Structures are given as C-alpha cells and as structure tokens.
Amino acid sequence: MGGGIGGLAAAALLGRAGHRVTLLEGADYLGGKSRRIELDGQRMDTGPSLVTFPGVWDELLGRWDALGDGDASAAEVAGLKLRRMDEVGKYYFRGEVVALPVPEEHPWRGAWERFAGLHGGLGPEVTRLLTADPLDRQTLPALGRLLRTYGPRLTTRSYLDGLEWLPDGLREVIAIHALNAGVSPSRTPALYASMPAIMAHDGVWTPEGGVYEVVLALERLARHAGVEVRTGESAYGIWEGKVVTRSREYEADAVVSGLDDGRLEGLLAPGKRQTPGKLSCSGVAVYAALREELPAGVPTHGVVLPSNPEGLYRSLEAGEEPEETMAFANYYRPGEVYPNDRATLALLLTAPANGREYGLEDSFVQREVERVSREIGLDKPATAYFGEYKILHPRYFGEWGSMGGALYGEVRPFWRSGPLHRPRYNDRRRPWLWRVGASVHPGGGIPAVLGGAMISTGRLLQHLGK
Numbered sequence: 440m441g442g443g444i445g446g447l448a449a450a451a452l453l454g455r456a457g458h459r460v461t462l463l464e465g466a467d468y469l470g471g472k473s474r475r476i477e478l479d480g481q482r483m484d485t486g487p488s489l490v491t492f493p494g495v496w497d498e499l500l501g502r503w504d505a506l507g508d509g510d511a512s513a514a515e516v517a518g519l520k521l522r523r524m525d526e527v528g529k530y531y532f533r534g535e536v537v538a539l540p541v542p543e544e545h546p547w548r549g550a551w552e553r554f555a556g557l558h559g560g561l562g563p564e565v566t567r568l569l570t571a572d573p574l575d576r577q578t579l580p581a582l583g584r585l586l587r588t589y590g591p592r593l594t595t596r597s598y599l600d601g602l603e604w605l606p607d608g609l610r611e612v613i614a615i616h617a618l619n620a621g622v623s624p625s626r627t628p629a630l631y632a633s634m635p636a637i638m639a640h641d642g643v644w645t646p647e648g649g650v651y652e653v654v655l656a657l658e659r660l661a662r663h664a665g666v667e668v669r670t671g672e673s674a675y676g677i678w679e680g681k682v683v684t685r686s687r688e689y690e691a692d693a694v695v696s697g698l699d700d701g702r703l704e705g706l707l708a709p710g711k712r713q714t715p716g717k718l719s720c721s722g723v724a725v726y727a728a729l730r731e732e733l734p735a736g737v738p739t740h741g742v743v744l745p746s747n748p749e750g751l752y753r754s755l756e757a758g759e760e761p762e763e764t765m766a767f768a769n770y771y772r773p774g775e776v777y778p779n780d781r782a783t784l785a786l787l788l789t790a791p792a793n794g795r796e797y798g799l800e801d802s803f804v805q806r807e808v809e810r811v812s813r814e815i816g817l818d819k820p821a822t823a824y825f826g827e828y829k830i831l832h833p834r835y836f837g838e839w840g841s842m843g844g845a846l847y848g849e850v851r852p853f854w855r856s857g858p859l860h861r862p863r864y865n866d867r868r869r870p871w872l873w874r875v876g877a878s879v880h881p882g883g884g885i886p887a888v889l890g891g892a893m894i895s896t897g898r899l900l901q902h903l904g905k
C-alpha cells in the first residue's frame with residue numbers, strides 16, 4: 440500500500456524475489472511527496488530536490504540484481520543518471536553569506552576544515568547504518584565509530600554547543616540541518632550534526648531531468664519485476680490476509696504499508712479517532728516558471744536561515760507560524776537539471792503542521808518571499824518574475840500524508856529519529872503486516888526511505904521463506 444518512494448522500492452524488491460506483488464496507490468499518480476508538474480510548459484518536480492548518500496541508491500540496485508536471475512541489470516532498467524551539484528548550497532544568516540564547503544577566503548574556513556575533518560568521512564558508516572539490518576552484527580564497527588565521534592553529547596544541539604571553537608554563525612548553519620528531520624536540533628541525535636560535512640564530502644546529487652526520475656526509475660524496476668501497479672486505488676481497510684479498496688478486496692499473504700504511520704493506524708482501526716501528539720514541521724512550497732532569468736549570482740541552491748533560529752524552533756514546537764523561517768530557494772536556469780527552455784524557481788518555506796491552505800497573499804508567505812528575495816540578491820520580490828505558479832501547503836501535504844501535513848509525522852524522542860534506532864518494520868501483534876517509508880526511518884529523506892525499504896523487505900523475505 441502506497442506508491443511513494445518507500446512503497447515502490449519495497450514492491451520492486453519483493454517482485455524481483457519472485458513474489459506476486461500488487462501495489463495500491465490511492466492518488467492517481469505515483470511518487471507521493473515526490474511529484475512532477477508542468478507550469479507554463481516547464482517541468483518542475485515538487486517535494487524532494489536533492490539526493491544525498493548516493494551509495495544507498497547503488498545498494499538498492501545491487502540488491503535488486505542479487506534477487507533476480509541475471510536477465511537484466513538494475514542499473515540499465517532503472518536508467519537513473521545522478522549528477523553531483525557544484526556545492527551543497529549557499530547559506531544566508533544574519534548578513535553572512537557562505538557556501539558549503541566553506542571556501543578558502545572565508546573567515547570560517549579554518550573551523551569548517553576542522554569540523555569537516557571530524558565528520559566529512561562518516562558517509563560510508565551512515566550509509567551502512569541506513570541500509571544494513573540493525574540486528575546484523577556487521578553494523579557494529581560503523582555504530583562504534585559514530586558513537587566515538589559524538590561521545591556523551593547525544594543531541595545535535597548538545598554536541599554542537601560543546602564545540603567551543605565553532606563560530607556561532609557556522610554552528611547555526613550546521614544545526615539548522617536538523618530541520619530536514621522536521622524537528623529542532625535538540626530533538627535529533629548528534630548524527631545530524633555530521634550531515635552537512637558528509638554532504639560536502641560525498642556530494643549532493645540531482646538526477647538528470649529532476650528528482651522525480653527516482654520515482655520513474657523505481658517504477659521501471661517494479662514493473663520489470665512483474666509488479667502490478669494500480670493507481671487511484673485507495674486502501675480503506677486492512678485485515679489479516681485482506682486489503683479492501685472501494686472497488687475490490689485483495690487477498691494477501693503479507694501487507695506492506697508505505698503509508699504514514701498515523702494513516703495506517705486509521706486503516707487498522709477504522710472509526711477510531713486518532714489523536715496525534717506533537718507534529719514535525721510541514722512546509723509551504725511555491726513553484727514558479729519564470730518570465731525572465733534572475734540576476735547572475737543567484738545560487739542554484741540557496742538556504743536562508745531565520746535571524747533567530749531558536750525562535751523558529753519554539754514556534755514550530757508550538758505549532759505557530761514563525762516570525763522568520765528557514766527557506767530553500769532552488770533556482771534552475773534553462774537546461775539546468777530540467778529540459779526546460781525557461782528558468783524555474785522553487786521556494787520552500789518551513790511551516791508548522793497546521794493543516795492550513797496558504798496563498799501568495801498570506802502575510803507569512805508574502806513576508807518570507809520578500810525576505811528570501813532580498814537575501815539571495817533580488818532587487819524586487821521573486822513574485823515579480825513569476826509566470827505560472829503553484830503553491831503546496833500543509834493541507835496538500837496532509838491529504839495523503841500525516842495529520843496537519845507534518846512531513847515526518849509525529850515528533851519522536853531524539854533516539855528514535857535517524858538510523859540509530861530499532862525501527863518497527865514488523866508488527867508483532869500482526870505478523871502479516873510490514874512497514875516501509877518515512878514513518879519507519881523518520882527524518883532521513885530519500886536515502887532513509889530506500890534503506891528502510893531494503894531492511895524491511897529483507898526481513899519479510901526471510902519470514903515468507905520460512
């Protein structure tokens with residue numbers, strides 16, 4: 440159930456192992472949070488824009504190959520071409536502008552080199568923890584190296600605060616990456632502090648053609664493996680051995696859910712009112728085809744921080760709109776990433792998971808679009824460049840996802856976010872029910888979702904084999 444990146448990856452692997460797999464996707468398109476739209480005839484992929492930890496994708500291809508009979512190679516079937524971006528991004532914080540990796544001439548260079556020296560090489564360890572079963576003893580060396588790096592300071596916040604030699608600005612630029620998990624640095628494990636250094640060392644990547652190519656590649660792997668893909672078929676009830684949609688009942692030996700956990704609970708106990716706890720953040724995402732190119736010097740990936748990050752974390756905790764938020768500005772010139780003849784701009788504003796619909800006229804959106812435009816060097820609001828545009832908001836993200844549009848569901852204790860915890864792949868009370876997707880490995884984006892799908896289906900295959 441669920442044709443997002445997690446559900447598709449699981450279906451592709453189970454099908455390749457010789458099982459008869461039906462994938463049910465409620466929406467009329469595959470990809471879930473990753474989607475492709477067209478504005479003024481220009482391609483724009485909504486949702487994720489970057490692929491990190493490319494070794495996870497390679498591992499998925501290797502597993503698909505190993506499960507089959509060698510009739511085709513996963514790399515050829517998938518046909519995904521990842522391209523490394525020149526830099527992780529350009530960061531704007533309290534008047535300071537800095538690229539990651541921090542360039543030679545910047546005053547933070549020395550501290551960055553020291554930090555990158557400690558963390559930049561941890562990519563293979565994190566990739567291992569993302570893709571290997573936590574019960575596999577072979578993960579112990581990777582786990583050991585990570586734990587030795589952080590010592591007793593267990594959260595991103597406490598770890599970074601302990602590095603007194605970090606300039607405050609650089610500390611906040613590093614800490615804000617915790618929001619990729621939808622929560623503040625005091626709610627993520629110290630591991631999140633390493634992310635920007637690993638991303639700078641191992642690269643951030645975009646598939647040629649846009650990130651939706653990942654969804655298309657997974658769909659090709661699934662279909663090649665014989666998976667029956669059914670869009671527009673929403674599951675509304677699950678019992679042992681049965682998934683019920685509006686039009687049919689499906690018999691199943693095992694059910695794999697790629698749905699948000701809260702949504703799954705609703706299907707397991709229809710009619711029972713769900714009362715969620717604290718929610719991770721949502722977003723307001725503005726996508727626009729531009730009438731003219733932005734001035735030279737506007738970066739491909741800009742990250743604009745709030746001047747008071749603590750204030751943002753507090754507002755998100757309280758479920759309130761922040762005074763200033765963290766924003767990504769992804770600007771692709773004609774022919775860059777997408778095969779477009781015009782430039783496109785995506786502005787992603789971190790927002791509380793309040794389930795609301797937003798438009799350009801909302802004061803929060805207007806205020807932040809103007810601030811981001813100023814910071815990235817525009818002399819007028821980005822909206823002045825807009826041709827056709829589309830806004831996605833917490834209500835949109837909540838439609839098929841978590842309550843309130845929370846991108847990573849409910850907030851969990853810091854030790855249950857990221858690859859260091861023991862996720863609930865299988866339901867002990869319901870041995871036929873398996874989980875994949877962002878709810879299993881919250882806060883890691885595409886690599887965690889793919890890794891979780893590999894681990895969960897690995898266990899399910901063993902279970903079915905018995």
Ligand SMILES: Cc1cc2nc3c(=O)[nH]c(=O)nc-3n(C[C@H](O)[C@H](O)[C@H](O)COP(=O)(O)OP(=O)(O)OC[C@H]3O[C@@H](n4cnc5c(N)ncnc54)[C@H](O)[C@@H]3O)c2cc1C
Pocket residue numbers: 440441442443444445446463464465466469470471472473485486487488489490491672673674675697698699702722724787839840846875876877878883884885886888
């Ligand atoms: C704005 C934004 C930016 C992001 N940026 C990045 C990034 O740059 N890099 C990165 O790695 N990650 C990024 N992410 C995170 C990444 O997109 C997600 O982690 C990933 O796509 C989640 O995949 P999933 O399969 O777990 O969930 P989903 O994509 O939510 O898939 C769940 C699927 O289940 C379907 N479904 C729900 N209910 C039912 C039902 N009853 N029956 C059948 N189907 C159902 C839904 O329609 C959906 O297709 C971003 C996310 C967003 C929203």
